[in-house]
Amino acid sequence: MKRILERFIDYVQIDTESAEDAGVVPSTKGQFDLAHKLAEELKGLGAVNIKVDEHACVTAKVTSNLGSGKKAPSIGFIAHLDTAPDCSGKNVKPQVFENYDGGEIIINKEKDIVLNPKNTPELLDYVGNTIVTSDGTTLLGADxxxxxxxxxxxxxxxxxxxxxxxxxxxxxxxxxxxxxxGAELFDIEGFGADFAFTIDGDGIGEFNHETFNAADAHVECKGVCIHPGAAKNKMINPIVLANEFLSALPRTEAPETTEGREGFYYVYEISGDTDVAKIDLLLRDFDRDSMENRMTFLRAIVAKINEKWGKDYVTIDIKTQYYNMNDFLEGQEHIIETAIEAYRQCNLEPRIVAVRGGTDGSTLSRRGLPTPNLFVGGHNYHSVSEFASVEAMEKAKDVVIKILELYAEKA
Structure with a gap:
């Protein structure tokens, strides 16, 4: 069994599923379990300054071997410990399918969870590879x-x-x-890198230096509650107000109707009764000005509803979550150029993909550490049909080493 596969299988069996709204970082204890394990492994790999801080963030350094008189940039490589709470990360049972033949992979026959090129065309990029999945009751954890x-x-x-x-x-x-x-608490100065790469991408050959701009919006609708038998011209139903807000959102700008560089509004939670109704939604766009326009549009919907009903029954609170990392890479084009050259020297034609999401690199780039994103060879993240290619992981490892060599050559 290939060493990288052994490691991967070992790591995914440690439950590090994070939790929303925990109010503390890390949000789950399991992240400390993996953090301490990795710190021990780093000791055996020649790393120094190994630290696990109070937030379970592991940092370490491998010292330059260029000798005196030569100086290359200090380059960071970053991956995250947690798995998504969208799908269970407990008791992950990896399955290994060697020499994938291009047909079906039955992850779980009983639950009818099957991968095939019809529903997952990316599989054809990995014919002949070793494919890893979960048993279909949890995510895998390649992400x-x-x-x-x-x-x-x-x-x-x-x-x-x-x-x-x-x-x-x-x-x-x-x-x-x-x-x-985690990224907001990351000690960039103590980390010591001139720039970094997250290794948190998707399919083999992908390279990401753009992400969405992101915001989270919370809408609250209050009304006037009264017995429905005597409600005429008196009741203000918060559920009706919420429906008016939802009806004003453009259906062509939802996650299920957009792709590529198109932004969206994503309503992910609704609750309510005749006292109060609440709507939670996400805003996403690659362009900063377009994102501002989205925020303005939502506020205008609220203002129009309140004007119609004659009082501020509806309120909205919008908070920025992260920014497009590309906005903070201006003047640092050598990072992108060198990564692309590394891909090519590893016999990969890079596929530049704007991420319809975010990475730690979005926050770190905004905070002053330029951090684009490399691939890992995984797909279907946050789901029971997640899978990863061992050969793609090995190719990503080759790209990491080649980036280091290219900068060392320039020293």
């Missing part, structure tokens, strides 16, 4: 334990091959990426 395995495997390769030249390598495994908590 982002494949990234962790890739980083650790790269460090082992570097330790065992001193002819691989590199500057200082800064390593971090971060908590609560899935619930957007």
């Amino acid at each position: 982002n334990k494949a990234g962790i395995a890739i980083i650790i495997d790269a460090l082992e390769n570097i330790k065992n091959n001193p002819d691989i030249k590199h500057g200082d390598i800064c390593i971090a495994f971060t908590p609560d990426e899935e619930v957007q908590g």
